[in-house]
Amino acid sequence: MTTExxxxxxxxxxASETEREARFLERIDAGEKIEPRDWMxxxxxxxxxxxxxxxxxxxxxxxxxxxAWITRAPSLKRKLGMLAKVQDEGGHGLYLYAAAExxxxxxxxxxQALLSGEAKYSSIFNYPALSWADAGTIGWLVDQAxxxxxxxxxxxxxxxxxxxMQRICAEERFHERQGYEIVAAIAQGTPAQRELAxxxxxxxxxxxxMMFGPPDSESRHTQQLMRWRVKQESNDSQREWFVNLVVPQxxxxxxxxxxxxxxxxxxxxxxxxxxxxxxxxxxxxxxxxPCARDRLRVRREVHASGxxxxxxxxxxxxxxxxxxxxx
Amino acid sequence: MSADSxxxxxxWEVFVQEKTGAPHTHVGSVHAADAELAxxxxxxxFARRDKLVSIWVVExxxxxxxxxxxxxxxxxxGPEKIYRHPRFYRPANPKKKA
Numbered sequence: 001m002t003t004e005x006x007x008x009x010x011x012x013x014x015a016s017e018t019e020r021e022a023r024f025l026e027r028i029d030a031g032e033k034i035e036p037r038d039w040m041x042x043x044x045x046x047x048x049x050x051x052x053x054x055x056x057x058x059x060x061x062x063x064x065x066x067x068a069w070i071t072r073a074p075s076l077k078r079k080l081g082m083l084a085k086v087q088d089e090g091g092h093g094l095y096l097y098a099a100a101e102x103x104x105x106x107x108x109x110x111x112q113a114l115l116s117g118e119a120k121y122s123s124i125f126n127y128p129a130l131s132w133a134d135a136g137t138i139g140w141l142v143d144q145a146x147x148x149x150x151x152x153x154x155x156x157x158x159x160x161x162x163x164x165m166q167r168i169c170a171e172e173r174f175h176e177r178q179g180y181e182i183v184a185a186i187a188q189g190t191p192a193q194r195e196l197a198x199x200x201x202x203x204x205x206x207x208x209x210m211m212f213g214p215p216d217s218e219s220r221h222t223q224q225l226m227r228w229r230v231k232q233e234s235n236d237s238q239r240e241w242f243v244n245l246v247v248p249q250x251x252x253x254x255x256x257x258x259x260x261x262x263x264x265x266x267x268x269x270x271x272x273x274x275x276x277x278x279x280x281x282x283x284x285x286x287x288x289x290p291c292a293r294d295r296l297r298v299r300r301e302v303h304a305s306g307x308x309x310x311x312x313x314x315x316x317x318x319x320x321x322x323x324x325x326x327x
Numbered sequence: 328m329s330a331d332s333x334x335x336x337x338x339w340e341v342f343v344q345e346k347t348g349a350p351h352t353h354v355g356s357v358h359a360a361d362a363e364l365a366x367x368x369x370x371x372x373f374a375r376r377d378k379l380v381s382i383w384v385v386e387x388x389x390x391x392x393x394x395x396x397x398x399x400x401x402x403x404x405g406p407e408k409i410y411r412h413p414r415f416y417r418p419a420n421p422k423k424k425a
Contacts, residue, residue: 035395037392037394037395038395039395039396084375087375088375091371091372091375094357094372095355095372098338098355098356098357098358099355101338101356106335107335107358108333108334108335111333111335112333163355164355167354167355171375171376307333310333310334310335310336310360313336313359313360313361313364314334314336314360316360316361317360317361317364320361321361
């Protein structure tokens with residue numbers, strides 16, 4: 001392949017690995033974007049494949065918790081919004097898989113890694129969406145957390161990743177808005193409905209805070225990723241940013257964040273959250289989430305049931321390519 | 328093709344035109360078995376909202392691309408080629424006093 005897929009070997013003067021690495025870091029420091037055919041350290045390539053493929057898998061698995069609510073949406077408007085949102089998540093997965101492929105990993109490998117259970121995806125999607133309020137809370141909290149993270153990744157040093165993120169951010173605002181609208185509507189309803197919204201917030205709040213990853217003191221990758229300008233802000237600072245966005249939103253619709261230790265720092269005027277149960281995070285990340293097995297089971301079934309479609313498309317294309325079917 | 332072969336098809340690059348008169352610009356890639364499906368997938372992936380007037384898809388392997396290592400020589404910029412810019416030329420104006 002001759003496009004941006006394959007990093008070509010250089011024909012110019014051979015430079016030592018150290019020289020190349022130094023030149024690479026100079027480019028990063030100068031704010032240049034790295035493109036697929038540029039030289040890059042193997043560790044940079046590996047880290048990006050890890051991040052981007054996890055991100056892609058998260059979009060794909062992220063369709064499942066809300067997907068179940070499409071047929072149960074309470075009105076046509078809600079059904080249209082939910083359908084469009086879930087379709088976007090599928091599209092976002094495709095942007096990200098394609099961007100990851102520019103680093104030399106194939107789509108087949110990526111799909112297999114997800115289906116085999118070897119690949120990770122965001123721990124949040126291993127929690128169940130138990131009520132219609134959850135379908136709203138996911139958009140409000142989970143998508144908003146994703147926007148915080150992705151707005152920063154849109155400035156990442158790897159060109160294809162940054163471009164995919166820019167497209168995703170532009171589309172994801174609507175996900176957050178429709179989710180917040182759903183939760184706000186339920187919270188303004190009967191006392192029982194308000195309770196439904198509050199219960200949903202109670203269950204999703206902490207898992208959403210965990211989406212930003214382990215605390216800075218325990219994050220293995222952050223320092224290197226920030227040096228490469230793949231990440232612009234640490235996990236904890238993104239988490240704090242998110243908390244400060246949500247506190248006034250919850251207040252505006254009369255819901256209470258389930259954190260008795262939530263407080264405003266008197267000097268910075270910033271909201272600070274209480275301690276997070278990192279043991280739960282580790283358990284869920286290691287596949288112990290309430291829905292982990294179910295999510296993969298569904299993905300495997302969908303992949304298997306699409307086999308004949310892929311085979312038919314290939315057979316049709318082969319027939320036409322050979323001229324047999326051309327008339 | 329055996330029924331159990333797992334393929335994600337060929338890679339196609341996607342270019343879209345946002346309005347007539349505008350150039351087609353690269354927006355990303357899709358996988359598809361043939362051109363017709365590539366166009367369909369490109370529409371589903373890149374035209375869910377934006378108003379577009381045209382989509383091109385081209386098999387990625389048909390594109391020849393320059394190499395970043397060759398960029399310095401290939402795109403040597405114009406500092407030495409100032410004569411290619413209008414400001415290099417200063418026609419004498421007899422009515423203007425020096």
